[in-house]
Amino acid sequence: MIQIKKYYCLFFLLTFIKGYNQSKQITIVNEVTKMPIENVNVYYPSIDEGTFTNSDGKAAFLIKNVDLKIAHLNYKEITMSSEQFRGRDTIFLKPNVVELKEVVINSFNLVKALQDVLDKYTEIYVDYPFEKECSFKETVLVSNKLKRLVLTKINWWGRSYFHKNNDIKLRLGAIEYSKNAPMDIFTDSSEENTPSKSGFVETKSITNIIYLNSFLSSFLAFTDGYTTSIQESATNQIIVAYETEWKIVKDVSSRCVGKVIFDKESKAIVEFINEIEFKNKIVYKTTSKGKKEYSYETKKSVTKHNFYKNNDNKWSLKSFSSIVDTSIDYNKKSTSVIFENDIYVLKEIKIKKVSNDGLIDLTKPLYQNLPSGTISSSNSILLSEEEKDFIMKD
Template sequence: MNFCRTNLIFLFSLFIFSFGVSQTRQIIIVDEFTNQPIEGVHLLYANLEEGSYTNGDGIVNIIVKKEDLTISHLNYQELTIIPEEINSLDTILLKPHNMELDEVVVNSFNLKKSLQYVLDNYYNLYVDYSTEKECSFKEKLIVDDTIHRLILSEFKIWTKDAGFNNRKLEKNIKLKLGTVSHNKNVPMGFDINEKGEPNPESSGHVITKSLLLNSYLDVAISRFLTYSGSIEETVEMSSPDIIVVSYTTDWKNFNEVANRTKGKFVFDKKTKAVMEFIKEIELRNDIKKKTSTFSNKEYQYETKSQVISYNFAKKVDEKYSLSKFSIEANVLLSLKDNKYNTHFKNELFVLKETKKRRFDNNNLVDLDQPIYKMLPSNTINSNAIVLTAKEKAFLEFKD
């Protein structure tokens, strides 16, 4: 199923588990030259395969361990903090990469050939064994720059290996929902019945099966090679360790809907593995008209763009594994003369990963049931992913 054509609905279950409580330290990471916070910095205890990510304010909670802590971001020089220094850290300054261009690489690089190499050597590059991932999941809906939904929960994911390999989805991946840290939903005001009540389900979700299928890199690369057509590619940087390649495809038309894809790939120069992949789908005239079963009013929604991104971390055995995954969608909702710019964002952060051949099948997530209908009403605050100041203000505001 192509994510570009799916409805927006998300799915889960009720099983509760808890992560161990350990000493944590809050750190802010900023650009050394601008002093601006950096979002999406990966902090990783490589030997333990355990870590976290900074939020939009550059803030992260990290569990204090007697291990070296690696701090990495695509646009910045990697940094390693020894255990003796972790407890004294409040702010970390990262230096941007010196942009380099290797003319030999620029002239000889072939994006499609490099991606085919990744597929041909997939299990030499990515994990080929079963693992259990302890994750934080964050779902956010923004309407006209105002947050309407914020869900932050933890869950465990078991995957057979890093590849989908055209197997049945339920054979590849299993989920169990854990502690719910935050769960607030303010229904959008466009779908109101005769009693003046807003539709509690009017905010939309991403389909879980689509999310899970899209989380597999081999699926994403195969689709890219099959459907991308003509590609304009540019080597943006070629350092001793990585190659960054941006791309844009031609516009294509299907059933009066036009689309093109743009984004970037980041390759590990040594192994030739994809370390990061960002895909933005731009759409024109992707308009659907509906009638609400809640208010019996007609409305339409137009999908303007969708973004899917993948981040991978190298494990102790030198194989790569998914460390962060996100899906975003920008949709224009219209009802009579009212228009609502809506932005959906769903992020998965892998906090810890361990080898595990089997997964207990009790209380698994039903992939055909929506999470917002099944989340428990009680919440337990978690230190896994730090909320931004704007997100905290949304949760604290009394409707």
Template sequence: MTFLKLEKKQLLVLFLLVFQIGFSQDKILFVYDKTTNLPIENANIFYPNLNEGTFTNSEGKASIYIRNSDLKISSIGFEDEILDMNKKKTLDTIFLKPTIVQLDEIVVKSFNLNKALQYVLDKYDELYANTPFEKECNFKETVIVDNQLKRLILAKVNWWDKKYELQKKSDIKLRLGAIDYNKNIPLNIFIDVPRINENKSGYVVPNSLVSTIYLNSLLSNFIKNTKNLSSKVEESSPDQIAVSFESEWAIINDVSSRSIGKFVFDKNSRAILDFINTIEYRNKLTKGIVKENQKESINETKKSYMRLTFYKIPNDKWTLKSFESNVEGSISYDNKTHPSVFGNSIYVLKETSINKVNNDGLIDLSKPIYQSLPAKTITSTNSILLNKEESDFVENK
């Protein structure tokens, strides 16, 4: 009898393990625009009850860890789609419907962008997360030179702060997690100068990104530095209003620049849900002399792009969902001009309320991310997927 009881217990444990494995697999999903049939990039696929999820890549593809909870697929400008357990089992392709574009004449004429932005700053503490949080994120960095990938980093980064507001005494902690991909090859620009041409050349320091991932800091700088702004209401749905903007060309220290972009506001709270800003430059040049051979190098910045999206957490506050930035330009050296694009992105995969975290694995914000990465790659779940070009780069195709 004892043997039979033990055998039954073992069978029960085995059954539970099989059951658990059956419901803890990853599922591949594709998200498309129902009108155009084009893939939707950065669609958010998450579990509202768990505040956990992932994002689609440029091919509209994502891998999500299956949980016993409803799954929500959302993207600004589209209607949300909810998948229950049955739909999750049967569907692998989702078509999102674009929201109906409405233009209320009263809204169009009365909307004042400058006042709307100032309202967000004045009510910032009421609108955005104001309690301690930890975000489990994907950090992605890419470097493209001569239209070829030279660097690809995809890693987990845990981001903790007392509130989603950059202050003088902010206690920001970024901790390194699992490494999905880490490949870095020579840029092959300064071929005759190994010191510069090494694969560690060209990077963005995290400190320079911090002020841009906090909306209050970014918005304050935007209002301060963007003058003579013209705006236009582009869309007005029952819940959101989208406003495009464009500034006049301004000249500072012989460099001309202008901003073009869009804000999407939540009509109910008046919070910003989406902020896109592209800055175009003329004559933004940095010249240098290579000491080994006295040859001149010229770095030109032509355009910078930035986008922040937000979502509502259980306490009805808004917080960052994703951040994307890239800088387009060129590097001229030895009678050759090399077009370049440096990109950095942060995707929030999970967020929890937590008052304190330890200091294990803290990233030095004064050093480029790649210097904090171990050589070993540790693949983990619920990370964003690479597109074909990125996969080919990693696999040396």
């Protein structure tokens, strides 16, 4: 009888462990349109750990016996117990109820609101040494077709809330997918058409703007002549759209358009989308061997910062995107090329020091830091069907 009890207890323990570590996949859709919702944060608030939905509205995560939160700025948050979400494959989110139709309000001072955030930064945002476990995704689209897809874990450590070259470290983690195909633009020049010659966004340029206060300082210093409007907002938000006047520097014209979402209670920025439009930002070059002339033109550059409130009641970066829209002219043909880099924060902890093992060279693109092979790992961010097809294609 004692042996039976021991066996039963062991069986129960193994079943519990298996259930605790079981992977769950869900699809999140708009309750009204029934369309999938991308970039929904699916996480466990009590342990500050989670993931995000892909462009198909799908997310996979490990089941844990704590409450799960499903959050997106444009939708009503849902909190579910482990018993509630275990048996559900599809979850519907209600769009936020808006309280104000779009009107132009000349009295809203965006510059002052942004400066107030900077002045109170340490009060409302994370200001202690941290390490964020992240999923880094890099894609390149040529004529709207995938040519590069890198999905890897990185650990991002910072000594303080403000960016300095000597207090940021990115360490490479498990590589989930890495495929870099020829861009097929320089079709008559094999040297230029190799994947290693593909264009990229320098990792260092991303780290320079990922810190919100560094970004805000630059934004306020180099932009002026704002036109603002208050958009339809949820009861706990103020959504401000803006655009600046065109400026000409060395024959290149540029202006900023975008949107800032403020939390009404804390006055914090919870989302900042900034798009820089360019005219005549063209660089002329020649191919390595054939010395044939070509040019690439930057059309626009977009950044997106998204924040959430952590267990210390501080706002902390949850996701970041950088998109550069360009065109390459070669052999009398213009080709659209879009570079995108996304960082999703999966977990965050307080930590004063980390080792230097596996540090990423910030002067290189991320894909050039990767080994030639792919390290097998469970997904942190699911691939979309289009991305799966690209990875599987010879």
